[in-house]
Structure formats: structure tokens, C-alpha cells
Amino acid sequence: MSFCFSSVISATFPVVIFTVAIVSEALAEKADYVQSGNEALQQGRDLWLENCEGCHGYGVADAPVPMQPDDWRHRVIKEKEVLYSHAIDGFIGEDYSMMPARGGNDELNDEQVKAAVDYMLFLANFYIKREDNQ
Amino acid sequence: MKNMKYKLKKKLMIGTALTTIAATTVVSAEVSDATVSVKAMADALHLVMDSDRSVYTKKIVNRLVKKDKVIKASEHFEDEKALVLPAQMFRFGSELAAKRAEKLDDVNFSYTLQSLWPINKQNAPKTEAEKAGLKYVVDNKGKNYYTTEKLGGVNYFTAVYADTGVAPVCVSCHNKHPDTPKKDFKIGDVMGGVVIRIPVEG
Numbered sequence: 001m002s003f004c005f006s007s008v009i010s011a012t013f014p015v016v017i018f019t020v021a022i023v024s025e026a027l028a029e030k031a032d033y034v035q036s037g038n039e040a041l042q043q044g045r046d047l048w049l050e051n052c053e054g055c056h057g058y059g060v061a062d063a064p065v066p067m068q069p070d071d072w073r074h075r076v077i078k079e080k081e082v083l084y085s086h087a088i089d090g091f092i093g094e095d096y097s098m099m100p101a102r103g104g105n106d107e108l109n110d111e112q113v114k115a116a117v118d119y120m121l122f123l124a125n126f127y128i129k130r131e132d133n134q
Numbered sequence: 135m136k137n138m139k140y141k142l143k144k145k146l147m148i149g150t151a152l153t154t155i156a157a158t159t160v161v162s163a164e165v166s167d168a169t170v171s172v173k174a175m176a177d178a179l180h181l182v183m184d185s186d187r188s189v190y191t192k193k194i195v196n197r198l199v200k201k202d203k204v205i206k207a208s209e210h211f212e213d214e215k216a217l218v219l220p221a222q223m224f225r226f227g228s229e230l231a232a233k234r235a236e237k238l239d240d241v242n243f244s245y246t247l248q249s250l251w252p253i254n255k256q257n258a259p260k261t262e263a264e265k266a267g268l269k270y271v272v273d274n275k276g277k278n279y280y281t282t283e284k285l286g287g288v289n290y291f292t293a294v295y296a297d298t299g300v301a302p303v304c305v306s307c308h309n310k311h312p313d314t315p316k317k318d319f320k321i322g323d324v325m326g327g328v329v330i331r332i333p334v335e336g
Contacts, residue, residue: 054298054323055300055322057276058275060298061188061298061301092200096192096196101302104320104321105321
């Protein structure tokens with residue numbers, strides 16, 4: 001590797017300990033996860049936060065982020081059963097990205113997975129509509 | 135830190151540096167004066183590392199193991215004639231880079247995969263910056279940690295990036311391993327971090 005670090009570093013770096021910094025590649029905040037007045041969607045939200053948000057909230061491993069409309073425009077128009085199936089059985093995408101079955105939580109039953117998918121669709125549609133109205 | 139004031143002077147522009155492997159270095163005066171922030175350097179290094187690992191995970195492991203089902207991936211890849219796990223591939227790259235860097239006078243940086251809950255104790259954080267950084271990326275999902283530290287009389291810029299468990303096998307292996315100090319990881323959890331350390335002169 002032809003990196004040239006040590007011999008060329010300028011003397012502009014002060015000998016102080018500065019801390020921290022906060023750079024976010026994907027800025028997911030709880031407030032972004034819009035709530036719904038619908039009880040079933042709220043239950044789906046709880047399940048989504050517990051089982052899906054860790055990847056889908058941040059785009060980890062190319063997981064589509066519902067707050068990013070471009071990730072979801074082509075997904076929200078699919079048959080819901082297809083999305084349910086991918087979430088329940090797992091899915092290998094065209095680029096070999098992998099959605100694990102039930103988000104990796106074998107204890108979730110089909111109805112719980114579907115509820116989480118419903119919430120993610122609700123969230124994606126919220127952000128798509130918001131972008132379209134801007 | 136978006137507005138980090140500290141700058142490194144480097145002989146090669148970062149794009150060239152990242153794509154030139156073991157090539158003869160010819161540096162023009164113009165390029166020699168180019169600057170890049172140390173944070174940008176660390177971020178670029180991590181981007182390359184993470185992209186390579188992601189490609190290995192998807193195009194090799196997911197394709198052959200999950201989709202085509204023609205081979206498995208295993209921690210014991212030699213005994214089982216299997217693919218190395220993505221985290222092992224990453225660690226082997228780190229070790230090879232460190233070994234090759236020893237022979238290059240003008241290359242001095244390191245990167246390691248560490249965890250607050252390592253199966254192998256040698257992968258635990260050792261410096262205060264590493265400990266603080268790993269805790270930070272666990273507590274602040276989606277954010278990176280940057281600091282400086284002085285080790286052996288040398289000032290370093292140290293960056294820590296979250297390493298997230300993304301496949302069932304990552305999580306189950308760690309949870310079930312007899313040497314693991316943590317058994318309740320789930321997919322999407324930050325299980326550790328990539329620590330990149332670059333020396334800087336003050």
C-alpha cells in the first residue's frame with residue numbers, strides 16, 4: 001500500500017486531546033419513527049423497533065430504510081404478500097444482499113412479522129408522501 | 135466532526151492512495167502539497183474496508199452459502215473445507231496490512247476489529263480511547279467516534295466505527311460460543327467496532 005502518512009504529516013496538529021465527534025451516516029432518531037393512531041400499526045411499530053430497526057433504521061447491510069423514499073418507492077407497489085413472504089421466509093436480493101427470515105428472531109410468529117411489515121410500509125409511505133408534497 | 139480543523143499533509147491524494155497498491159510512488163510537487171483531513175482519511179479507509187467486506191459477504195458468502203448452497207462458511211474453515219467468515223476475512227486483512235506495513239517506512243497506521251464482549255480476549259479494547267469509542271458506538275447507533283490519544287510518545291488520531299451483527303450466524307455463534315461474555319446479541323446490535331489509528335505529529 002502506498003499510503004504516505006508519517007513522513008508527511010504537517011505540524012499543525014496540536015497536542016491536545018480533543019474528543020469526539022459525531023458523524024452519522026444514517027441519522028435515525030426515534031422521532032423519525034412516526035406513530036399511528038391505529039392500534040395494530042402501533043403494535044407493529046413496537047415489533048419493528050425491537051426486531052427490525054437495528055438494520056432498517058440505519059441501512060445496515062443494505063437494508064432498505066423506510067425514511068428514505070428512494071429505497072421504498074419500488075417496494076411499496078409490490079404485492080403485500082411478496083413482502084410478507086420475504087420477511088417471513090428470508091430473501092436473497094439480486095445483489096446477494098440478505099434479509100434473514102423473521103429478522104433473525106425465530107420466536108416471532110407470522111402475524112407478528114406481518115404486523116412489523118405493515119408498520120414499515122406505513123412508515124415508508126409516510127416519507128414518500130412527504131417528499132412528494134414538498 | 136464535520137469541521138475538524140486538524141489537517142494532514144500527504145504526498146498522495148486519497149483517491150490515488152486507496153487504489154495504488156504497492157506501486158512505485160512518483161510524487162509531483164503539486165500533489166505533495168495536497169492536504170486531506172485526518173478524519174477524511176480515516177473515513178475513506180473505513181469505507182474501503184467496509185465495502186470490501188460487504189462485497190465478500192454478499193457476492194461470496196451469501197451467493198455460495200445461502201443461495202446456491204454449494205459450500206458453507208465456518209470459523210473452522212480449514213478443518214471443514216469451508217469459506218472464511220466475513221469477520222475472519224476482515225481480521226486476516228488487518229493482520230496482513232500490519233505485517234506489510236512494517237516494511238514500508240512511510241506507511242504507519244493500523245486497523246483492528248475489537249469488541250467490549252470479545253470471544254478472544256486479545257480483541258478487547260486496550261486503550262482508554264478504544265474503550266470509550268466502543269462504548270460510544272454501542273450507545274449511539276449510527277454514529278462514529280473520533281478522538282486523539284498519545285501512546286508511547288506518539289500522537290494518534292483514533293476513529294471507531296460500529297460493527298453490526300447482520301446475519302443469524304454472526305449472532306448465534308457469538309451467543310453460543312463457550313468463551314463469549316455476552317449471550318443475548320440479536321441481529322442489528324452493535325457487536326463491536328473497527329478501530330483505525332493514524333499517527334499525527336503535533
